[in-house]
Amino acid sequence: MSGSLYSWGQYPDKPQSGHPSNWRDDLPDLLGQVSRAHGTTLPYGNGRSYGDSCLASSDHVLCMRGLDRFIEADWETGTVCAEAGITLAEILAIAIPQGWFLAVTPGTQFVTLGGAIANDVHGKNHHVRGTFGKHVLSFALLREGQAIVCSTSSNSQLYSATIGGLGLTGIISWACIQLIPIRASQINSAVVRFSNLAEFFSLSAELDHQHEYSVAWIDCLAKGRDTGRGVFIVGDHAQFGTLEVGSRSKLSVPFTPPLSLINHLSLQAFNQAYWHVHPGTPKRVRGNYEPFFYPLDRILHWNRVYGRRGFQQYQCVIPDDVADVAMREVLEAIADAGHGSFLAVLKRCGDIQSPGLLSFPLPGASLALDFPQKQGLEKLFLRLDHIVHEAGGRLYPAKDAHMSGSHFRRAYPAWEQLEALRDPSLNSHFWKRVTE
Ligand SMILES: Cc1cc2nc3c(=O)[nH]c(=O)nc-3n(C[C@H](O)[C@H](O)[C@H](O)COP(=O)(O)OP(=O)(O)OC[C@H]3O[C@@H](n4cnc5c(N)ncnc54)[C@H](O)[C@@H]3O)c2cc1C
Incomplete structure (x- = not known):
């Protein structure tokens, strides 16, 4: 048994004892043993969910990483x-x-x-x-x-x-x-900065359908007419090049400092510099796939910079018909509160239906950003939840550690079908929090 596993946000503080599974044939016995001994359990992948959806309500998880063949x-x-x-x-x-x-x-x-x-x-x-x-x-x-x-x-x-x-x-x-x-592992991308949220929506309308990949980074502290300014990035797999697996050397945050290294001043300086450094007219960039898809993977354990109290990610999606107005309200509330992360990710989701019952995306705009865990965060989240809820949007369970049961049940009406099909030996802190 390995001890003290957490989710990526290291919040909530509910350390998990891990029971490793290494062979598919042994899984039935392991599942039986752990659930009998502790009431329930939950499969745990690599702990990259931010909140409490990968934490077993019994605090005993089945570690799946050993099944890697x-x-x-x-x-x-x-x-x-x-x-x-x-x-x-x-x-x-x-x-x-x-x-x-x-x-x-x-x-x-x-x-x-x-x-x-x-x-x-x-x-x-x-x-x-x-x-x-x-x-x-x-x-x-x-x-x-x-x-x-x-x-x-x-x-x-x-x-x-x-x-x-x-x-x-x-x-x-x-x-x-x-x-x-x-045909190649390289990505041809184009980058351009935009001055406000309205420009984001017009760039998205113009460019999304022309490219395989599209995303924007937002300066979540910008206010007034700069609200929603950011950098728009589109990309496509290159037609010519080599087929190379990424091998960038990794940096690492070696330990968790007692306090968060992220504060309002460092945030403001970084966000402003990031926006200014990008071009006002589209710039083409060609690079391997890793920096394009996985910029944060370069720094192993980057989640430690938020200190021992951890952090929460807030990710919502707001339906297209009200996305411009409601997203502006969300960004204004975040900038007013002065919380927020280095960069927020804003992207338009399409209308391709998922086969999943409780899938998060819906046609609309999705925003994701990190917040150091500190006093006052609940008040901001209440305000954001209210805007998202009124707009008919929803939060992403994979990132969540705070949403109320009533918001969850209204946003995911199929939850009762999932509950009816739940294996009674499996349960999570998230599921108990939002369904009981
Ligand atoms: C830097 C970063 C960027 C991210 N970007 C995105 C993004 O762009 N889009 C996005 O959608 N998500 C994103 N995420 C979230 C991440 O992709 C998801 O939370 C993902 O599900 C985590 O997978 P995991 O293997 O770490 O599983 P865990 O976090 O350990 O578990 C996730 C869920 O899977 C269940 N599970 C794990 N293994 C099994 C199994 N074998 N059988 C059944 N259930 C299982 C767990 O019970 C839990 O409910 C990001 C996370 C990070 C840290």
Whole structure:
């Protein structure tokens, strides 16, 4: 047993005891033993969820990282089957030299295949590919002592409930996914800064449909007519180049300082400099895929800079028809409070329906940013929640450690279907908080 696992935000302070699983054949016994001894448990991937959705309500999790083997790959069709504890980085390391890439990737490659399915993660190409779950062909689910193979045509109810099912329907032991073909591992991107939120929406309307990837970084402290200013980035897989797996050397934050290193002054200086350094007319950049998709992966354990109290990420999505007005209110509230992170990520989500019951994205604008855990944060979150809720939007469970049960249940009406299909031996702090 390994002790003291946390979520990425290191908040809430609920250390988890980890029970390692190394062999698929041993999983049924392990699940039985841990749930009998502690009431319930929960699969734990690589702990890249920020809040409490990857924390077992019993504080005893099943660690899935030991299940990291490839099962089979077909390089003619670009399908890969692997154990659920493999990371997306490990999949890319095998797939890129063969000319294939993940159809959907989140902003870190250090998540497991099982974790990516359980949160139905999305990336910079949501507007053209939808969520990760859309590219999951099949998986094996261990629940109530049985292994069940699920796909759109077989056990389809469990298939839908497990995609975005927060690890509650069973343990995914392996999964098969569809990759997309690439000719080179380089990304051709273009970067341009914009002066306010209205310019973001017009750039998004003009550019999103022309590019595979699209995202913006926002200066969350800018106020008045600068509200929502930022840097818009679009990109596409290069048509010519080499097929190289990223091998950037990694830096690391060696320990957790007692206090957060992020304060209002450092934030303001960084955000202003970042905006000014970018060009006012589009600049083309060609680079390998890692800095484009995973800029934060360069610094291992970067979450430690927030100190021992940890941090929370706030990620909401607001429907298209009110996105400009409501997003402006959200950004004004954040700038007024003077909290916030180095950079906030703003992106338009598309209308491709996920197969998942509780998938987060909806057609609209999504904003994500980090806040050091400190006094006064609850008051700001109450204000933001109110704006998001009134606008018909919702928060992302994978990032959440605070949303109220009533907001969750209204924003995710299918939660009762998930509850009906939950394996009774699995439960999380998040699920108890929002459903009981
Ligand atoms: C820097 C950074 C950038 C990010 N960017 C994005 C982004 O762009 N888009 C996005 O959508 N998310 C993003 N995330 C969030 C992250 O992608 C998700 O939280 C992801 O699900 C974490 O995967 P994990 O393997 O670490 O799983 P964990 O965080 O350990 O667990 C996540 C969920 O998966 C369940 N689970 C894990 N393994 C299994 C299994 N084998 N069977 C069943 N359930 C399982 C757990 O119970 C839990 O509910 C980002 C996170 C970080 C740290």
